[in-house]
Amino acid sequence: MFLVKLIFKKPLDVVNEYLKSHRDFLEEGYQKDFFVVSGPINPRVGGVIVSQLKDKKTLQDFLQNDPFWLNEIADYEYTEFEPVKFHKHFRTFVD
Numbered sequence: 001m002f003l004v005k006l007i008f009k010k011p012l013d014v015v016n017e018y019l020k021s022h023r024d025f026l027e028e029g030y031q032k033d034f035f036v037v038s039g040p041i042n043p044r045v046g047g048v049i050v051s052q053l054k055d056k057k058t059l060q061d062f063l064q065n066d067p068f069w070l071n072e073i074a075d076y077e078y079t080e081f082e083p084v085k086f087h088k089h090f091r092t093f094v095d
Contacts, residue, residue: 006074
């Protein structure tokens with residue numbers, strides 16, 4: 001699994017211009033079963049995506065089509081981790 005942290009490089013008014021297209025793009029990732037959860041960081045300086053993909057290159061290749069990436073709105077930081085404890089309803093994402 002991967003935790004992807006997005007850190008905004010542009011002011012929020014610019015972020016907001018691309019927010020709908022970014023969320024539409026994320027929906028494509030959910031439809032492909034690439035993502036478990038995503039949302040903004042509080043305070044709103046970026047966002048987080050949790051992906052159940054096991055291959056970093058596949059994830060990076062997909063996210064390079066994100067409007068936030070294409071328009072240099074955010075930097076992406078990838079952290080791979082292996083869940084060892086999780087809620088029973090989370091098992092389908094881990095196995």
